[in-house]
Amino acid sequence: MATIRDVAKHAGVSVATVSRVINETGYVHEDTRKKVETAIKELHYTPNEVARSLYKRKSRLIGLLLPDIANPFFPELARGVEDEMQENDFRIIFGNSDEKSSKEQEYIQTFVQNNVVGMIASTNDPDTHAYRKLNIPVVFLDRTMDNRPSVYSDGYEGGRLAAQEIAARGSRNIAVIQGPERVRPAMDRFRGAAETLKDLDIAFQVIQSSSFGIAEAGVWAKEVFRKVPDTDGVIASNDIVAAAVLHEALRLGKKVPEDVQIIGFDDIPLSSLLTPPLTTIRQPAYEMGRAAARLLIQLIEKEALDNHTIQMPVTFTERDTTRKAEKND
Amino acid sequence: MATIRDVAKHAGVSVATVSRVINETGYVHEDTRKKVETAIKELHYTPNEVARSLYKRKSRLIGLLLPDIANPFFPELARGVEDEMQENDFRIIFGNSDEKSSKEQEYIQTFVQNNVVGMIASTNDPDTHAYRKLNIPVVFLDRTMDNRPSVYSDGYEGGRLAAQEIAARGSRNIAVIQGPERVRPAMDRFRGAAETLKDLDIAFQVIQSSSFGIAEAGVWAKEVFRKVPDTDGVIASNDIVAAAVLHEALRLGKKVPEDVQIIGFDDIPLSSLLTPPLTTIRQPAYEMGRAAARLLIQLIEKEALDNHTIQMPVTFTERDTTRKAEKND
DNA sequence: TTGTAAGCGTTATCAC
DNA sequence: GTGATAACGCTTACAA
Numbered sequence: 001m002a003t004i005r006d007v008a009k010h011a012g013v014s015v016a017t018v019s020r021v022i023n024e025t026g027y028v029h030e031d032t033r034k035k036v037e038t039a040i041k042e043l044h045y046t047p048n049e050v051a052r053s054l055y056k057r058k059s060r061l062i063g064l065l066l067p068d069i070a071n072p073f074f075p076e077l078a079r080g081v082e083d084e085m086q087e088n089d090f091r092i093i094f095g096n097s098d099e100k101s102s103k104e105q106e107y108i109q110t111f112v113q114n115n116v117v118g119m120i121a122s123t124n125d126p127d128t129h130a131y132r133k134l135n136i137p138v139v140f141l142d143r144t145m146d147n148r149p150s151v152y153s154d155g156y157e158g159g160r161l162a163a164q165e166i167a168a169r170g171s172r173n174i175a176v177i178q179g180p181e182r183v184r185p186a187m188d189r190f191r192g193a194a195e196t197l198k199d200l201d202i203a204f205q206v207i208q209s210s211s212f213g214i215a216e217a218g219v220w221a222k223e224v225f226r227k228v229p230d231t232d233g234v235i236a237s238n239d240i241v242a243a244a245v246l247h248e249a250l251r252l253g254k255k256v257p258e259d260v261q262i263i264g265f266d267d268i269p270l271s272s273l274l275t276p277p278l279t280t281i282r283q284p285a286y287e288m289g290r291a292a293a294r295l296l297i298q299l300i301e302k303e304a305l306d307n308h309t310i311q312m313p314v315t316f317t318e319r320d321t322t323r324k325a326e327k328n329d
Numbered sequence: 330m331a332t333i334r335d336v337a338k339h340a341g342v343s344v345a346t347v348s349r350v351i352n353e354t355g356y357v358h359e360d361t362r363k364k365v366e367t368a369i370k371e372l373h374y375t376p377n378e379v380a381r382s383l384y385k386r387k388s389r390l391i392g393l394l395l396p397d398i399a400n401p402f403f404p405e406l407a408r409g410v411e412d413e414m415q416e417n418d419f420r421i422i423f424g425n426s427d428e429k430s431s432k433e434q435e436y437i438q439t440f441v442q443n444n445v446v447g448m449i450a451s452t453n454d455p456d457t458h459a460y461r462k463l464n465i466p467v468v469f470l471d472r473t474m475d476n477r478p479s480v481y482s483d484g485y486e487g488g489r490l491a492a493q494e495i496a497a498r499g500s501r502n503i504a505v506i507q508g509p510e511r512v513r514p515a516m517d518r519f520r521g522a523a524e525t526l527k528d529l530d531i532a533f534q535v536i537q538s539s540s541f542g543i544a545e546a547g548v549w550a551k552e553v554f555r556k557v558p559d560t561d562g563v564i565a566s567n568d569i570v571a572a573a574v575l576h577e578a579l580r581l582g583k584k585v586p587e588d589v590q591i592i593g594f595d596d597i598p599l600s601s602l603l604t605p606p607l608t609t610i611r612q613p614a615y616e617m618g619r620a621a622a623r624l625l626i627q628l629i630e631k632e633a634l635d636n637h638t639i640q641m642p643v644t645f646t647e648r649d650t651t652r653k654a655e656k657n658d
Numbered sequence: 659t660t661g662t663a664a665g666c667g668t669t670a671t672c673a674c
Numbered sequence: 675g676t677g678a679t680a681a682c683g684c685t686t687a688c689a690a
Contacts (some may be wrong), residue, residue, distance in 0.1 A: 380667030
């Protein structure tokens with residue numbers, strides 16, 4: 001690899017001059033600039049980012065910490081983050097936390113060891129010391145805490161919508177699957193749904209689920225029909241679980257949506273490919289990722305405040321696991 | 330952030346000594362080691378990886394380049410890579426190429442600028458100059474080239490299996506969806522299926538598809554039933570497309586698998602949640618990711634040869650979009 | 659407008 | 675056993 005010295009020698013100037021043309025900083029004569037530029041071309045020189053990072057104490061790297069990229073909601077988020085970062089010449093160091101604080105700490109540590117300029121995290125404990133003591137900006141994505149920069153969608157409203165719409169479509173004995181307790185958006189959704197159902201005076205039962213994983217989804221689905229065999233509507237904690245519920249309902253010979261209506265959360269890409277296509281509360285995951293990246297960049301460039309939060313809209317996405325609404329216009 | 334100098338001062342020794350205890354290199358008296366270790370603890374010192382990387386001209390970072398993390402096959406791969414790397418204290422800089430050579434080049438460049446010690450890539454052109462000139466090991470994953478370190482599964486055999494099994498289950502007018510032409514595994518699958526069908530003397534028609542994306546899958550699915558309305562078996566280019574085909578078949582009122590059998594490729598996590606669950610040719614994506622990471626680590630540590638290739642088995646995963654096999658034992 | 663040299667935080671060589 | 679110190683490749687005062 002050619003270094004800045006090689007370029008300087010080749011162009012017959014000093015390294016300082018080369019640095020000046022690379023960074024477009026300070027004066028440099030047009031002729032010398034040309035010389036330097038051809039030298040750079042000829043030697044295929046590209047600056048060593050590590051040396052830069054060492055001197056400036058900041059890199060063009062950001063850390064992205066997600067619970068589990070294999071969970072279909074997160075790739076969309078990640079893709080949004082990556083696209084926005086890529087367009088702004090930032091690169092991403094990526095890690096999965098599995099919701100484990102130990103892995104999280106480990107990644108946070110290596111992020112700072114690598115001089116990342118910022119971090120995007122989807123964590124259950126945004127308030128821990130580990131984040132507070134960081135002197136780089138952190139944007140919390142999806143999982144979020146008040147008063148910290150974050151991008152999320154309104155889980156409570158999502159839950160409310162789900163309850164309202166499934167009720168409006170005639171379900172009267174509803175099973176609500178409650179997501180993992182320590183996952184804030186899951187709890188928000190649950191609260192939104194439960195409170196709305198209560199207000200509407202509609203009977204519902206709660207099924208606990210302790211994870212969002214594909215592996216366990218089938219278990220929660222079976223649990224639903226074991227605990228509430230005659231349910232005519234289920235509000236699932238996310239689309240994976242909803243898909244599993246749909247699958248189980250069909251397997252039991254129930255008609256969807258005639259016998260049971262099902263509403264999911266997230267609108268992962270495959271939801272529309274299910275049969276029947278899944279009605280769900282959509283979160284704009286890709287856009288959330290992009291928004292988080294944009295916010296982080298603003299924070300890095302000090303163009304945004306430290307408590308900026310962005311709430312994205314959730315939308316009722318009507319497909320065919322719910323019946324047509326009863327007249328309500 | 331505390332530096333090695335701070336630690337040295339705090340412990341009343343030289344930086345050299347601190348370095349020795351950190352890296353467990355050279356002699357250091359038990360007592361001084363203790364002193365240094367407590368100093369490290371008290372100051373919460375962690376070595377600056379950037380400085381290390383600069384001096385040693387190698388980091389603990391590896392580059393991972395995938396076509397599109399939002400395509401459900403790749404998160405599994407990525408997760409496998411990440412888990413293995415994480416366990417070996419390597420971190421990942423991640424990028425999506427969108428199969429675009431320009432993005433690919435850009436990432437390769439920034440990977441080397443950041444001193445990555447190795448790279449894992451899923452690319453259509455593993456043979457380009459961009460890779461050949463690299464002086465770090467590269468493992469090609471899924472998309473692969475002979476004579477270069479790679480991990481992939483046997484697409485040809487997969488195609489053969491799909492054809493054989495769908496034929497054994499009675500399909501006689503088969504639609505084979507051919508994946509993108511420049512994607513090698515897709516072509517291998519197609520060849521495997523087409524040649525097998527030819528050998529078996531079974532009629533089939535080919536539907537071209539130019540991408541693996543979720544967005545377009547529905548288009549190819551419609552195409553299938555437009556071009557081959559009376560087909561009784563479709564071999565899809567991957568599970569996404571298979572899911573779309575299943576969806577479309579059901580929408581058209583066809584019975585699956587009675588009227589049409591469907592076989593996919595990959596076995597993405599959601600395939601088993603479809604109704605009916607999708608029969609598919611499974612690739613062990615997660616294990617492939619892990620294997621690629623392991624191989625790369627061996628290459629980095631010079632424990633493996635430069636042309637080491639690992640072929641993973643594909644397996645016929647029988648679920649309910651195919652009929653029970655006709656007696657063939 | 660350009661060059662010299664210090665410094666970023668490490669590791670490794672060489673004396674002691 | 676331990677400590678100075680050069681070096682990794684860059685940026686940026688400061689001088690010229």
